Amino acid sequence: MRRFTSRILHLFSPNKQLLSQLEHLLGFTPRHLPFYQLALMHRSKIEELAQNNERLEFLGDAMLGAIVAEYLFKKYPYQTEGYLTEMRSRIVRRETLNNVALRMGLQKLVQYNQNDRGLSRSHIFGNALEALIGAVYLDQGFPKTRGFIIKQIIHPYIDIENIENTDTNYKNKLLSWAQRNNHVLSFDTLEEKVEGSRKLFTIGIALDGEVMATGTGYNKKEAGQVAAQKAIEILAIV
Amino acid sequence: MRRFTSRILHLFSPNKQLLSQLEHLLGFTPRHLPFYQLALMHRSKIEELAQNNERLEFLGDAMLGAIVAEYLFKKYPYQTEGYLTEMRSRIVRRETLNNVALRMGLQKLVQYNQNDRGLSRSHIFGNALEALIGAVYLDQGFPKTRGFIIKQIIHPYIDIENIENTDTNYKNKLLSWAQRNNHVLSFDTLEEKVEGSRKLFTIGIALDGEVMATGTGYNKKEAGQVAAQKAIEILAIV
Numbered sequence: 332m333r334r335f336t337s338r339i340l341h342l343f344s345p346n347k348q349l350l351s352q353l354e355h356l357l358g359f360t361p362r363h364l365p366f367y368q369l370a371l372m373h374r375s376k377i378e379e380l381a382q383n384n385e386r387l388e389f390l391g392d393a394m395l396g397a398i399v400a401e402y403l404f405k406k407y408p409y410q411t412e413g414y415l416t417e418m419r420s421r422i423v424r425r426e427t428l429n430n431v432a433l434r435m436g437l438q439k440l441v442q443y444n445q446n447d448r449g450l451s452r453s454h455i456f457g458n459a460l461e462a463l464i465g466a467v468y469l470d471q472g473f474p475k476t477r478g479f480i481i482k483q484i485i486h487p488y489i490d491i492e493n494i495e496n497t498d499t500n501y502k503n504k505l506l507s508w509a510q511r512n513n514h515v516l517s518f519d520t521l522e523e524k525v526e527g528s529r530k531l532f533t534i535g536i537a538l539d540g541e542v543m544a545t546g547t548g549y550n551k552k553e554a555g556q557v558a559a560q561k562a563i564e565i566l567a568i569v
Numbered sequence: 570m571r572r573f574t575s576r577i578l579h580l581f582s583p584n585k586q587l588l589s590q591l592e593h594l595l596g597f598t599p600r601h602l603p604f605y606q607l608a609l610m611h612r613s614k615i616e617e618l619a620q621n622n623e624r625l626e627f628l629g630d631a632m633l634g635a636i637v638a639e640y641l642f643k644k645y646p647y648q649t650e651g652y653l654t655e656m657r658s659r660i661v662r663r664e665t666l667n668n669v670a671l672r673m674g675l676q677k678l679v680q681y682n683q684n685d686r687g688l689s690r691s692h693i694f695g696n697a698l699e700a701l702i703g704a705v706y707l708d709q710g711f712p713k714t715r716g717f718i719i720k721q722i723i724h725p726y727i728d729i730e731n732i733e734n735t736d737t738n739y740k741n742k743l744l745s746w747a748q749r750n751n752h753v754l755s756f757d758t759l760e761e762k763v764e765g766s767r768k769l770f771t772i773g774i775a776l777d778g779e780v781m782a783t784g785t786g787y788n789k790k791e792a793g794q795v796a797a798q799k800a801i802e803i804l805a806i807v
Contacts, residue, residue, distance in 0.1 A: 380647065380649060381646075385649065385650040386642060386650050388650060389638060389642065389653050389654060390638055390639060390642045392638075393635040393637075393638030393639070393657075394635050394638075396634060397631040397632050397634065397635035400627060400628055400631030400632075401628060401631070401632075401706070404627065404628045404703075409618065409619070411618060411623065412623040415624070415627050416627060419631075453764050465642075468639070473711040474711070521803065522805075526691050533803055535781070541779060542779050543759070543773065543780050543783065544783060545782060545799070545803060561783070564785075565759065565771055565783060565785075567762065
């Protein structure tokens with residue numbers, strides 16, 4: 332009788348659907364559902380700090396960064412720190428995460444104001460995925476979070492080899508935009524300084540004669556890419 | 570007799586001194602000493618990727634970021650994500666970590682080329698502290714790393730309340746530098762765009778009429794501070 336009652340309760344629970352969707356997404360049964368409900372609540376629905384997912388996003392972002400770092404550290408024992416940093420930034424960048432979140436179906440779970448037209452340009456699903464990672468950490472601790480990220484996010488959705496081979500050439504992208512729009516673009520070395528036993532370069536990008544972005548790196552190519560990436564963000568080139 | 574032998578071996582072990590220094594520093598006995606020896610080896614001493622601490626620094630930096638994030642998330646349950654982000658960046662910034670490392674006495678343990686004059690301007694001890702965190706993670710796992718960071722780093726060396734109350738005013742610092750050196754400085758709003766339900770501002774800093782740094786934030790003050798901080802780095806203002 333007791334078993335029957337609990338089964339009935341389970342079937343009619345208003346959270347039943349969410350729980351089963353989360354089980355599918357996470358690969359385990361959540362203990363404390365409110366953490367996950369918070370992770371799925373976007374600010375456009377509830378402004379109140381304690382009731383939307385922005386704080387959890389902060390926590391999840393940090394955990395994701397650490398776990399991806401360890402994953403890459405172990406996967407690439409012969410690669411430099413610079414290479415690992417670049418690979419990690421490609422994996423955790425907002426566009427990548429938003430794309431992963433959409434493929435995971437998070438758009439069906441996230442609560443947001445669908446009339447807010449500005450949202451279409453933001454990355455609310457990727458941000459919610461980070462918040463979900465924060466919820467998993469609070470609910471289950473570090474090893475489960477690590478397992479979730481590796482088994483449910485990296486393995487099925489992140490094509491590491493493809494990311495590795497993509498040379499995101501921001502400089503070319505920026506140059507071709509400038510050409511299309513009749514702007515004069517130049518890359519100039521603003522500074523070379525010695526840091527430890529290495530040289531550190533700062534490259535500035537001037538648009539029609541005005542420096543509008545700078546980037547720093549251990550070689551000019553790297554510094555130029557960083558500056559170009561910033562310029563692309565500032566100019567909102569898609 | 571066996572006990573006597575092992576005691577003698579321990580006393581005469583070439584690693585004995587290092588082990589006891591590490592025990593004091595870490596608050597526990599390391600299991601696998603080579604991780605720690607690697608963490609303490611600066612690139613100026615050994616260029617070879619597999620034999621210096623740069624990869625471990627990458628790993629440790631990520632773990633530190635995650636653990637400080639969780640620490641702040643729990644310490645400040647009523648603060649926004651923006652506040653937590655700012656507090657974290659103040660704690661993990663290179664100057665803070667280098668200062669902590671020096672107070673911990675890491676300069677006595679780190680192996681580096683003391684004839685390399687460029688090193689005086691870098692943050693090799695703070696970087697070695699990050700590498701040490703990476704070593705602790707590999708040797709002991711996440712919970713011990715978390716305990717090490719909280720008990721041996723944050724509690725004794727980081728004055729959270731002081732960091733909280735310090736309004737690092739980069740803008741004022743930059744303005745007073747410009748005045749002292751007869752430069753004309755201006756802060757201009759380069760862009761206002763809508764991101765989600767918020768506005769995102771990009772402020773550019775022009776030095777003698779040329780934009781040389783930009784910063785983005787959710788309000789103009791924040792964006793101006795970010796830009797000013799970048800300008801201070803580019804101009805190497807101390």
